[in-house]
Amino acid sequence: MEHMLLPEDKELISRSLAGDHVAYGVLVDRYKYLIFTLACRLLKNKEDAEEIAQDTFVKAFEALKTFKGDAKFSSWLYRIAYRKSLDRIKQNKRQPILNSIEDDGVRKLKAADGILEAIDRKERKELLKATIDRLPEIDATLVTLYYYEQLTIREISEIMDMSQNAIKVRLFRSRKQLESLLVVDIKTINSN
Incomplete structure (x- = not known):
């Protein structure tokens, strides 16, 4: 092929x-x-x-x-x-050190669009990166591959050696977790 x-x-x-x-x-x-x-x-x-x-x-x-x-x-x-x-x-066999990375082309997550509209573009980008860093490694990788790198579910399945259904379920849960974390973060930002 x-x-x-x-x-x-x-x-x-x-x-x-x-x-x-x-x-x-x-x-x-x-x-x-x-x-x-x-x-x-x-x-x-x-x-x-x-x-x-x-x-x-x-x-x-x-x-x-x-x-x-x-x-x-x-x-x-x-x-x-x-x-x-x-x-x-x-x-x-250690906890990874948290470092944020710089990305030029951040594609908005559909699940969090409404929440993120309250923050200006730069803050939104920084908040999103920091929140993704708080996800478990595999979930952060899925979100990165799907939204940042715009790979298909099939491609991610091949890379991660997981079934496409498992990728879909994990991606759905990751988006929900990301959305929950963003809601808390935005409430914290707005209360300050």
Whole structure:
């Protein structure tokens, strides 16, 4: 199913397999922020996320010949980053340090639109990021992949190795939890 691959990705992958390191560098530049964001959401630590992002691209390069193109290249990278992040969490066996990350394109969550209208755009963005950081790692990852990265349920299912129904249920619960946290936060802000 080669149609899942962007034409530019397919060409860059072919060139990379032929030894063109510049072509692989273009792929890295194209997806490095997305992979870093995913790792940061899971690990909640910028330094660990940077290391996982680097490890992801090294592993992807080493395994590039096994990439069949039946899914998007970005989904394949996400899956590698997701597994490496989970391994790091297990390895560290510690609570992740909370760090917020900067995102340029925050898409509004449908469930929280009415609540967020009371806050100006910048405050809304900061509040939303901080609230997502308070969700459990897997839920924060789901919200990030679905709303920030705009991946489909099917793509997220492949990345996280969960059924599509499980993703839908977990995403629904995450939105409800996020909405509840936002209501409390906004009440706190308005009472000050």
